[in-house]
Amino acid sequence: MSITIKDIAELAGVSYSTVSKALNNSPLVKPNTKAKIIRIAKEQGYEPNFAARRLVQKQSHTIGLVWPTVERVALSTLVTKIKEEIEKHGYSMILSINSASTAIEMFKRFQIDAVIVFEETKQKMDASVFANLPIISYGTALNNEIPFVDVNYRQAMLLGVKYLVDLGHKRISFVGDFSPVDQRQIEKYEGFLEAFEKYNLPVTPHTIVNTGGLDWYDGYHATKRLVETDSTLPTAVIGSSYDISAGIIRALREKDLIIPKDISVIGYDNIPQMANLETPLTSIGPPIDVIAKEIVTTVFMLMDEKDSVPTIQTIHPELKERASCAIAKST
Amino acid sequence: MSITIKDIAELAGVSYSTVSKALNNSPLVKPNTKAKIIRIAKEQGYEPNFAARRLVQKQSHTIGLVWPTVERVALSTLVTKIKEEIEKHGYSMILSINSASTAIEMFKRFQIDAVIVFEETKQKMDASVFANLPIISYGTALNNEIPFVDVNYRQAMLLGVKYLVDLGHKRISFVGDFSPVDQRQIEKYEGFLEAFEKYNLPVTPHTIVNTGGLDWYDGYHATKRLVETDSTLPTAVIGSSYDISAGIIRALREKDLIIPKDISVIGYDNIPQMANLETPLTSIGPPIDVIAKEIVTTVFMLMDEKDSVPTIQTIHPELKERASCAIAKST
DNA sequence: TTGTAGGCGTTATCAC
DNA sequence: GTGATAACGCCTACAA
Numbered sequence: 001m002s003i004t005i006k007d008i009a010e011l012a013g014v015s016y017s018t019v020s021k022a023l024n025n026s027p028l029v030k031p032n033t034k035a036k037i038i039r040i041a042k043e044q045g046y047e048p049n050f051a052a053r054r055l056v057q058k059q060s061h062t063i064g065l066v067w068p069t070v071e072r073v074a075l076s077t078l079v080t081k082i083k084e085e086i087e088k089h090g091y092s093m094i095l096s097i098n099s100a101s102t103a104i105e106m107f108k109r110f111q112i113d114a115v116i117v118f119e120e121t122k123q124k125m126d127a128s129v130f131a132n133l134p135i136i137s138y139g140t141a142l143n144n145e146i147p148f149v150d151v152n153y154r155q156a157m158l159l160g161v162k163y164l165v166d167l168g169h170k171r172i173s174f175v176g177d178f179s180p181v182d183q184r185q186i187e188k189y190e191g192f193l194e195a196f197e198k199y200n201l202p203v204t205p206h207t208i209v210n211t212g213g214l215d216w217y218d219g220y221h222a223t224k225r226l227v228e229t230d231s232t233l234p235t236a237v238i239g240s241s242y243d244i245s246a247g248i249i250r251a252l253r254e255k256d257l258i259i260p261k262d263i264s265v266i267g268y269d270n271i272p273q274m275a276n277l278e279t280p281l282t283s284i285g286p287p288i289d290v291i292a293k294e295i296v297t298t299v300f301m302l303m304d305e306k307d308s309v310p311t312i313q314t315i316h317p318e319l320k321e322r323a324s325c326a327i328a329k330s331t
Numbered sequence: 332m333s334i335t336i337k338d339i340a341e342l343a344g345v346s347y348s349t350v351s352k353a354l355n356n357s358p359l360v361k362p363n364t365k366a367k368i369i370r371i372a373k374e375q376g377y378e379p380n381f382a383a384r385r386l387v388q389k390q391s392h393t394i395g396l397v398w399p400t401v402e403r404v405a406l407s408t409l410v411t412k413i414k415e416e417i418e419k420h421g422y423s424m425i426l427s428i429n430s431a432s433t434a435i436e437m438f439k440r441f442q443i444d445a446v447i448v449f450e451e452t453k454q455k456m457d458a459s460v461f462a463n464l465p466i467i468s469y470g471t472a473l474n475n476e477i478p479f480v481d482v483n484y485r486q487a488m489l490l491g492v493k494y495l496v497d498l499g500h501k502r503i504s505f506v507g508d509f510s511p512v513d514q515r516q517i518e519k520y521e522g523f524l525e526a527f528e529k530y531n532l533p534v535t536p537h538t539i540v541n542t543g544g545l546d547w548y549d550g551y552h553a554t555k556r557l558v559e560t561d562s563t564l565p566t567a568v569i570g571s572s573y574d575i576s577a578g579i580i581r582a583l584r585e586k587d588l589i590i591p592k593d594i595s596v597i598g599y600d601n602i603p604q605m606a607n608l609e610t611p612l613t614s615i616g617p618p619i620d621v622i623a624k625e626i627v628t629t630v631f632m633l634m635d636e637k638d639s640v641p642t643i644q645t646i647h648p649e650l651k652e653r654a655s656c657a658i659a660k661s662t
Numbered sequence: 663t664t665g666t667a668g669g670c671g672t673t674a675t676c677a678c
Numbered sequence: 679g680t681g682a683t684a685a686c687g688c689c690t691a692c693a694a
Binding site: 345346347348349352359360361364383385386387388389 | 679680681682683685686687688
Binding site: 004005016017020021024048050051052053054056057 | 686687688689690
């Protein structure tokens with residue numbers, strides 16, 4: 001049996017309410033007694049029982065994050081950033097890798113104050129699961145009732161294409177995966193096509209390169225195929241994710257194509273790691289910190305007053321210049 | 332204010348202790364009343380208050396896992412397996428990406444029943460933090476007082492080298508990272524050297540190849556350098572991790588070396604993904620499921636009776652044959 | 663400045 | 679079968 005404030009009260013010769021006050025650093029207790037009580041508590045290795053405290057206080061000051069797909073790394077940087085952001089608000093973050101409904105069930109047991117969901121698949125979730133629990137989703141809209149932080153992928157592609165066009169590029173390739181499962185990949189693809197039409201770019205056999213996967217590996221192979229054909233190569237390439245872009249760079253280098261002299265490259269995913277690739281990569285997408293901040297801010301808004309939060313919140317992308325793009329050679 | 336068993340009691344015209352029993356499906360309450368109570372509870376959207384329950388029950392049936400380095404993927408498969416294993420015991424798993432002491436502090440607030448720690452750095456942790464809390468660490472020994480699940484990396488290397496020697500190989504290279512920070516990498520390296528001496532293998536300029544990092548990337552470059560020298564190539568290579576091995580395969584293929592005809596390869600990390608590489612890789616190390624099971628079993632032992640658990644528990648490696656090794660050509 | 667007492671929502675132990 | 683009632687450990691008026 002662990003030690004409680006009653007035990008301490010006895011040892012200190014005061015009532016346990018005094019102990020409670022002292023331990024909560026209330027100004028209502030004489031410094032002397034306070035010091036004494038605290039000392040005794042330390043000596044006895046007192047550990048507050050949070051279940052009891054929460055029973056009366058109702059708040060855990062903790063936010064739960066549902067992240068069923070740990071094995072896909074892409075979000076790990078974001079998770080870390082979100083944690084930091086949450087801590088700035090004086091809250092803690094806890095993680096579950098279960099599916100959304102199981103995780104939320106568990107979080108409720110812990111009296112979590114709010115939930116952020118990263119679930120990839122659009123799942124039917126009984127509304128009772130998240131009834132009067134501040135909850136938000138990122139990536140895929142979980143449910144039409146749950147506020148959702150979205151990224152404008154289309155606009156990101158537009159930004160990238162425009163940038164390249166302004167540099168004089170015309171033969172631009174999109175290297176990405178468009179498995180129909182992932183809405184985000186599809187939007188990037190569609191965004192590229194839109195931009196393509198908008199700037200009236202010439203269609204070549206290489207305009208769209210399907211990687212068939214999201215690993216560096218997939219980007220590498222796809223690009224390898226691309227550069228090994230006889231037809232005229234693109235002067236610029238847009239990679240649809242960090243990993244894919246890493247593969248692209250590798251494949252281009254192996255073909256002795258100098259970036260950006262021979263070919264320009266832009267990668268999606270605005271994360272610091274882009275700077276550490278073989279060639280520091282100019283990238284598009286909302287900076288990871290911005291996404292984190294947006295998500296966390298929204299969650300706290302939700303906790304304050306549920307109604308003031310829009311159902312969909314869209315984050316706009318930026319373009320970060322690094323060393324992988326150059327003016328197109330006049331051809 | 333949410334609804335409690337008292338409210339339900341009133342609506343059902345029974346005492347709240349009866350409601351409690353009914354909701355816990357006690358056989359001590361007449362089916363009729365039970366049904367009625369459950370119906371009312373549903374109607375009212377009753378949600379039990381777990382803080383209150385735990386105040387009396389002391390158990391949360393949840394195990395906390397401390398994993399500060401999400402951004403390093405290597406462990407994610409293991410985390411998932413551990414979660415599954417824990418669920419087999421009817422428990423849940425929850426994750427924190429904070430440092431061990433912060434995470435444990437938080438877990439205690441949630442009345443977690445036990446803790447598993449993946450922390451990479453050996454940190455001084457005040458014993459009071461984990462006083463009478465079942466706790467275990469994996470990877471690096473956290474502290475001499477905390478039970479620790481270890482992997483016998485040396486033996487793994489011995490296994491790999493022996494296997495190759497039995498196939499007739501003599502010129503064997505070790506491609507790995509031995510940054511002094513990571514004890515595990517060092518042990519792999521040392522294990523290789525031991526085996527090397529044991530079998531009296533000839534030292535060549537390529538016996539040891541330092542990758543200087545743990546990414547596929549690092550393995551790729553190191554191997555590239557290796558195969559591009561003029562000196563005689565090894566007939567077999569051991570890669571010290573999954574990612575590094577992926578890089579090795581890539582580099583060998585680019586040099587048009589056929590695996591295993593021209594060169595045999597073994598990779599450390601006995602995970603299913605090894606089968607999906609360009610060449611399915613024969614690998615060494617404890618199967619990931621075995622590690623998970625070992626960790627979880629130990630944790631539950633610890634919860635049952637703290638004293639019966641050895642401080643260090645060592646898991647022994649296995650060798651999984653796939654398609655990357657062949658008999659050495661007689662030279 | 664300190665102590666008393668009621669309550670938070672459950673479960674568990676008794677009586678009835 | 680059902681109902682009081684006492685914990686569980688803590689917080690917070692309010693009383694002293």
